[in-house]
Amino acid sequence: MNSVTQTKEEELAGLKPAAENNFNSKKERTIELDQFLGEINRLETLIEHWDEGHSHIVKQLRKADNALHKEAITKIIKSVKKVPEAMNALKGAVSDELVYSVLRHLGIVKASLQERVEDALESVRPFLGSHGGNVELVELIPPNKVTIRLLGACDGCPASGLTLREGVEKAIKERCPEITEITKARGGSLAKPVDGIPVHFISPFANSEDEGWVYAAEFEEVPEKLIKIVTVSGNELILSRFDDKISCFQNACAHLGMPLDMGEIREGILICPHHAFEYSLESGECLTAPQVQLQTHAVRVVGNKVEVKLS
Numbered sequence: 001m002n003s004v005t006q007t008k009e010e011e012l013a014g015l016k017p018a019a020e021n022n023f024n025s026k027k028e029r030t031i032e033l034d035q036f037l038g039e040i041n042r043l044e045t046l047i048e049h050w051d052e053g054h055s056h057i058v059k060q061l062r063k064a065d066n067a068l069h070k071e072a073i074t075k076i077i078k079s080v081k082k083v084p085e086a087m088n089a090l091k092g093a094v095s096d097e098l099v100y101s102v103l104r105h106l107g108i109v110k111a112s113l114q115e116r117v118e119d120a121l122e123s124v125r126p127f128l129g130s131h132g133g134n135v136e137l138v139e140l141i142p143p144n145k146v147t148i149r150l151l152g153a154c155d156g157c158p159a160s161g162l163t164l165r166e167g168v169e170k171a172i173k174e175r176c177p178e179i180t181e182i183t184k185a186r187g188g189s190l191a192k193p194v195d196g197i198p199v200h201f202i203s204p205f206a207n208s209e210d211e212g213w214v215y216a217a218e219f220e221e222v223p224e225k226l227i228k229i230v231t232v233s234g235n236e237l238i239l240s241r242f243d244d245k246i247s248c249f250q251n252a253c254a255h256l257g258m259p260l261d262m263g264e265i266r267e268g269i270l271i272c273p274h275h276a277f278e279y280s281l282e283s284g285e286c287l288t289a290p291q292v293q294l295q296t297h298a299v300r301v302v303g304n305k306v307e308v309k310l311s
C-alpha cells in the first residue's frame with residue numbers, strides 16, 4: 001500500500017486512530033500486543049481440547065467478562081467525551097495499537113474503512129493467487145474512493161476487467177457500501193525476460209509457466225481495436241490490440257460456437273455475424289449475455305513477437 005488518506009471527519013466520527021501510522025513506538029507496542037495475544041492463543045488452544053461442557057463454561061465466562069468490560073469502558077469514554085479538552089487525549093490513547101485492538105475486540109470501535117477494504121482484498125486473494133495473481137491497495141481517499149492495483153498474472157490479463165468488477169469491486173462494495181469509486185492503477189507486471197529479451201506484456205494467469213508458448217504474429221500486425229485472425233496448432237484465433245496489450249480469443253462465439261471473424265467491429269466491440277452477440281475485444285466479455293465470455297488464451301509479447309499459449 002502506498003498511501004492512505006483519512007479525513008478529520010472520519011477521525012472525529014468515532015474513536016479511530018488519527019492515522020494508520022499513529023501507533024507510537026509501533027514496534028514496542030506490537031511486541032507487547034503479541035505477547036498478550038500469544039498467551040491468549042495458548043490458553044485457547046488448551047481449552048479447545050477440553051470436553052464440550054467445560055469449554056462451554058469458559059466461553060460463557062469470557063463472554064460475560066467481555067460484556068462487563070465493554071460496558072465499563074463505554075461509560076468511561078462517554079464521560080470523557082463530555083470534556084472537549086479531553087478528546088485529544090482520548091484519541092491519542094486509541095492510537096495505541098494495543099488499546100485500539102482491545103476496543104475493536106470488544107466492539108466499541110468499528111473496523112476502519114481501511115481495515116474493511118483490506119479485508120475485502122484479502123477475501124479475493126485466494127482466488128487471484130490460484131491463478132498467479134494478486135491485488136494491492138494503492139490509495140484510499142475517504143469517504144468513497146479507492147485505487148487498487150492488480151498484480152502478477154492479473155495485471156494486463158484480458159479478463160482483468162471482469163476480475164475487477166466481479167471479484168474485487170464486489171468484495172469491496174459488500175464490506176464498504178460507502179465506496180462509490182474504485183479505480184485501477186496500472187503496472188505491477190511480474191513478467192520475466194525470455195532469453196534476455198524483455199517481455200512487454202503477459203496474460204492471462206501464465207506468469208509462472210515458461211513452456212508451451214507458440215509464435216502467433218508480429219506485434220505490428222495486430223491492429224488497434226480491430227482483429228487479426230491467426231491459426232496456431234490448428235486453432236483459429238482472434239488477436240486484438242489495445243495500446244501495448246494484446247488479447248487472444250478462440251474464433252468461436254460463446255453462443256453457438258460459430259466463427260466471429262466476419263462480424264462487424266465498432267470501437268473495440270465485435271458483433272457476432274450470426275445472432276449479434278456483442279463482445280469486448282479487450283476482455284472477451286459478452287456484453288449481450290454477461291454470464292458468458294469468449295474463450296481466452298494467454299498472450300505474451302517478447303520483443304516484437306506475439307506468442308500465445310492455448311488454454
Ligand code: FES
Nearest residue numbers: 253255272275277
Ligand atoms: S452464434 Fe454468435 S450470437 Fe449466435
